[in-house]
Amino acid sequence: MIQVAIMGHGVVGSGVAEILLTHKNSLKKKVHNDISIKKILDLREFPELSYSDKFTKDFNDIVNDEEIKVVAEVMGGVNPAFDFVKRCLEAGKSVVTSNKELVAKKGAELLAIAKEKNVSFLFEASVGGGIPIIRPLNNCLVANEVDEIAGILNGTTNFILTKMITESMSFKDALSLAQQLGYAERDPSADVEGHDACRKICILASLAFGKHVYPDNIHTEGITNISLEDVEYANNWGGVIKLIGDVKHMPDNMLDIFVAPMLINNESQLSGIDDVFNGILVRGDATGDVVFYGKGAGKLPTASAVVADIVDCIKNMSTGKYLFWEDCDGSNVMPYEESVSAMYVRATGDIKSAEKVFGEISKLTRKKAPDNEIAFTTDEMSVKKFNAKLSELEKSGVKVINTIRIGDL
Amino acid sequence: MIQVAIMGHGVVGSGVAEILLTHKNSLKKKVHNDISIKKILDLREFPELSYSDKFTKDFNDIVNDEEIKVVAEVMGGVNPAFDFVKRCLEAGKSVVTSNKELVAKKGAELLAIAKEKNVSFLFEASVGGGIPIIRPLNNCLVANEVDEIAGILNGTTNFILTKMITESMSFKDALSLAQQLGYAERDPSADVEGHDACRKICILASLAFGKHVYPDNIHTEGITNISLEDVEYANNWGGVIKLIGDVKHMPDNMLDIFVAPMLINNESQLSGIDDVFNGILVRGDATGDVVFYGKGAGKLPTASAVVADIVDCIKNMSTGKYLFWEDCDGSNVMPYEESVSAMYVRATGDIKSAEKVFGEISKLTRKKAPDNEIAFTTDEMSVKKFNAKLSELEKSGVKVINTIRIGDL
Numbered sequence: 001m002i003q004v005a006i007m008g009h010g011v012v013g014s015g016v017a018e019i020l021l022t023h024k025n026s027l028k029k030k031v032h033n034d035i036s037i038k039k040i041l042d043l044r045e046f047p048e049l050s051y052s053d054k055f056t057k058d059f060n061d062i063v064n065d066e067e068i069k070v071v072a073e074v075m076g077g078v079n080p081a082f083d084f085v086k087r088c089l090e091a092g093k094s095v096v097t098s099n100k101e102l103v104a105k106k107g108a109e110l111l112a113i114a115k116e117k118n119v120s121f122l123f124e125a126s127v128g129g130g131i132p133i134i135r136p137l138n139n140c141l142v143a144n145e146v147d148e149i150a151g152i153l154n155g156t157t158n159f160i161l162t163k164m165i166t167e168s169m170s171f172k173d174a175l176s177l178a179q180q181l182g183y184a185e186r187d188p189s190a191d192v193e194g195h196d197a198c199r200k201i202c203i204l205a206s207l208a209f210g211k212h213v214y215p216d217n218i219h220t221e222g223i224t225n226i227s228l229e230d231v232e233y234a235n236n237w238g239g240v241i242k243l244i245g246d247v248k249h250m251p252d253n254m255l256d257i258f259v260a261p262m263l264i265n266n267e268s269q270l271s272g273i274d275d276v277f278n279g280i281l282v283r284g285d286a287t288g289d290v291v292f293y294g295k296g297a298g299k300l301p302t303a304s305a306v307v308a309d310i311v312d313c314i315k316n317m318s319t320g321k322y323l324f325w326e327d328c329d330g331s332n333v334m335p336y337e338e339s340v341s342a343m344y345v346r347a348t349g350d351i352k353s354a355e356k357v358f359g360e361i362s363k364l365t366r367k368k369a370p371d372n373e374i375a376f377t378t379d380e381m382s383v384k385k386f387n388a389k390l391s392e393l394e395k396s397g398v399k400v401i402n403t404i405r406i407g408d409l
Numbered sequence: 410m411i412q413v414a415i416m417g418h419g420v421v422g423s424g425v426a427e428i429l430l431t432h433k434n435s436l437k438k439k440v441h442n443d444i445s446i447k448k449i450l451d452l453r454e455f456p457e458l459s460y461s462d463k464f465t466k467d468f469n470d471i472v473n474d475e476e477i478k479v480v481a482e483v484m485g486g487v488n489p490a491f492d493f494v495k496r497c498l499e500a501g502k503s504v505v506t507s508n509k510e511l512v513a514k515k516g517a518e519l520l521a522i523a524k525e526k527n528v529s530f531l532f533e534a535s536v537g538g539g540i541p542i543i544r545p546l547n548n549c550l551v552a553n554e555v556d557e558i559a560g561i562l563n564g565t566t567n568f569i570l571t572k573m574i575t576e577s578m579s580f581k582d583a584l585s586l587a588q589q590l591g592y593a594e595r596d597p598s599a600d601v602e603g604h605d606a607c608r609k610i611c612i613l614a615s616l617a618f619g620k621h622v623y624p625d626n627i628h629t630e631g632i633t634n635i636s637l638e639d640v641e642y643a644n645n646w647g648g649v650i651k652l653i654g655d656v657k658h659m660p661d662n663m664l665d666i667f668v669a670p671m672l673i674n675n676e677s678q679l680s681g682i683d684d685v686f687n688g689i690l691v692r693g694d695a696t697g698d699v700v701f702y703g704k705g706a707g708k709l710p711t712a713s714a715v716v717a718d719i720v721d722c723i724k725n726m727s728t729g730k731y732l733f734w735e736d737c738d739g740s741n742v743m744p745y746e747e748s749v750s751a752m753y754v755r756a757t758g759d760i761k762s763a764e765k766v767f768g769e770i771s772k773l774t775r776k777k778a779p780d781n782e783i784a785f786t787t788d789e790m791s792v793k794k795f796n797a798k799l800s801e802l803e804k805s806g807v808k809v810i811n812t813i814r815i816g817d818l
Contacts, residue, residue, distance in 0.1 A: 015695075019552050019695060023552060023554070026554070027551070027552070029619075030551050129696075130693070130695065130696030130697065130699065131696075131699055132541075132545035132548070132699070135544065135545065135548060136541040136544065136545060139541075139544060139717060139720075139721060142436070142439050142716070142717045142720045143428050143432060143436070143712070143713040143714075143715075143716030143717050143720065144713050145432070145435070210438075269681065269702060272678065272681055284539070284713065285709075286424075286428060286539065286709035286710060286712065286713035287538075287539030287540075287703060287704065287709070287710045287713050287714075288539065288703060288704045288707075288709075288710055289703060289704070290539065290540055290541070290701070290702065290703035290704075291700075291701075291702040291703060292699070292700075292701060292702075293678060293699065293700040293701075293702065294696060294697065294698060294699035294700060295696065295697045295698070295699075298697075300694075300695035300696070300697075301695060301696045301697055303552070303695065304552040304553050304693065304695035304696050305552075305696075306552075307551070307552030308548060308551045308552050311548075311551045311552070312548060318727075318728075319727075319728075
């Protein structure tokens with residue numbers, strides 16, 4: 001009998017309990033042992049549940065219980081999750097988590113403790129919900145040098161953009177609908193400002209390239225500036241706008257990493273990933289492009305990934321330390337100004353000024369555009385050079401409304 | 410230092426050697442040890458290679474060498490691969506293979522030996538080339554009941570169908586082009602008759618549902634009957650024709666499993682998987698749909714999957730037996746006659762006869778169709794019922810040209 005504890009009985013936590021109970025027999029076959037929930041930490045009470053006797057409000061009931069070998073942290077946020085997870089690892093327990101904020105901000109420190117204590121710290125559910133991505137990145141692609149990872153990592157923003165693209169719904173209306181359907185929080189900023197996607201690309205980059213990348217160190221743009229006009233121009237260009245977390249491996253082990261909306265060509269496999277789905281493209285030197293696609297969030301997909309990690313902890317009880325990366329001070333992140341991309345520009349003014357400043361451009365059109373509206377795409381250039389040219393353009397009397405990166409995915 | 414051997418120095422084998430040599434340092438980091446190639450089995454000689462001293466023509470040099478802990482079998486075919494792999498496992502060596510025929514026909518027996526000897530028998534490369542699918546199925550989806558697996562599992566036929574769909578190339582011309590490009594063998598029957606896809610869905614089904622499914626026990630159709638007329642009707646219906654390996658979990662642990670061309674709706678994520686790419690859809694009760702997409706074949710994608718398995722063997726040296734399924738006599742395979750599907754029919758004759766026999770049908774049209782050509786889709790029914798109705802239809806004077814399953818993917 002393996003005793004486990006669950007910290008947090010919200011959406012994901014109750015899903016973890018449900019799977020552990022309903023899949024008891026098939027899980028037993030996998031680990032050759034019974035998995036039993038000994039304690040669930042939550043400040044609330046759930047007297048109606050069949051397992052209401054498992055609940056505790058005191059973390060010490062978990063950390064001090066030597067019978068508990070694996071702890072699932074599904075509370076979210078850094079406080080008190082960080083303190084709790086750290087103390088569980090220090091007490092020699094393996095920990096699994098779905099908490100992307102915790103992993104993105106404290107992963108290196110927690111992985112170091114896990115390594116020292118010879119226990120596992122796993123977090124498959126922190127990126128892509130039920131899509132297996134952390135484990136394939138770590139294991140299956142071990143014989144590859146990963147060149148790039150690019151993903152639609154946030155289901156809420158993908159839902160909003162899909163509604164804008166397919167139903168010409170405004171950003172505001174699409175956001176309201178997402179909130180009504182429970183896809184977006186009342187305060188949607190973590191999603192729509194790109195912070196959630198940022199945490200996820202940081203986790204993927206840390207794992208793939210071996211050094212912790214902190215969210216504060218990377219350029220993060222959300223989708224609040226995207227308008228239906230941009231969506232229409234993107235369509236006429238032959239693509240769609242998606243919020244992408246992207247990391248490229250550059251010379252000298254530097255990382256070109258950022259979160260930003262991007263024009264994605266309709267030919268790209270990422271372009272067809274719609275609604276609340278997530279899709280992650282991994283470019284390896286040997287495998288070529290591999291895409292992982294599925295539901296990036298939700299109670300059962302996420303809980304199933306947490307339970308898969310619990311099973312993995314139990315299987316690796318004797319060996320531990322399954323995932324690892326080193327800490328890093330951000331010196332491996334290339335300044336965003338040096339990042340190179342072709343760009344989309346929408347503005348009001350004279351297209352001739354744009355041609356003068358940018359040289360070769362491709363003009364875009366849309367129906368019913370105001371007479372003085374212009375839109376075009378540029379050649380590839382660094383963000384620094386692009387910004388300099390934008391200033392020049394503005395000086396020539398053109399008013400820039402929006403600019404968006406063009407993805408090569 | 411971990412000593413490994415490679416059996417076979419063809420396309421995949423030379424790729425395995427190349428990756429082990431060129432990625433020596435990054436592999437060392439992963440396994441905390443040097444991986445060294447001690448022997449390579451091949452009847453040919455390669456005097457020009459830097460590692461020409463490793464070659465042997467005698468299998469005994471490998472099986473009797475106690476220093477060799479992991480053997481990669483990349484010869485293909487069942488003989489002598491089966492005998493060699495069996496003897497390596499019996500000698501206490503872990504074995505990895507890219508040989509789908511071997512795994513599909515002899516998997517249960519080899520897995521049982523590996524289990525008894527406490528070594529690993531891994532075969533990530535046998536399905537989907539460089540796409541990680543075996544490991545995610547086994548590990549990440551452990552907390553799911555898998556309901557269905559459906560995949561485009563053969564790159565050659567997908568290339569041929571893509572050319573027929575996008576360039577209206579005939580089957581014959583597309584096959585010739587595939588042969589010119591090296592995608593198809595001179596004898597293309599294993600691909601175009603569906604046998605290759607059959608082996609792969611058997612492996613996936615065996616792993617997902619725990620009992621060996623043998624290729625001989627399942628209905629297998631290829632794409633040789635697909636014509637440009639069918640492609641055109643499929644397009645007007647709103648989809649494409651793809652060769653699909655499909656397994657559904659039915660009541661009483663029975664499997665509805667087959668390989669057949671299918672009309673796939675354009676909305677499906679599998680519909681956009683073109684050229685030599687493979688895509689595999691896994692439907693879990695908790696995760697929902699997860700799709701894995703990438704290059705299903707080729708030297709380096711496949712070799713990288715083999716090397717990832719070698720790394721996994723080394724990491725699990727003390728524990729072994731990572732994958733497992735039981736043998737089975739085919740009693741878990743549902744008779745194909747009971748399989749249920751909506752169907753596409755193309756025929757010459759009177760559409761009224763079709764309506765009389767099938768009741769509610771949806772008529773399909775195409776430009777420049779001969780006057781007496783008819784095409785339609787039916788409601789869902791069992792293969793048995795469908796075949797009975799087809800006989801009835803033929804009796805009424807309609808000549809059936811082709812019938813294709815309609816996928817719900």
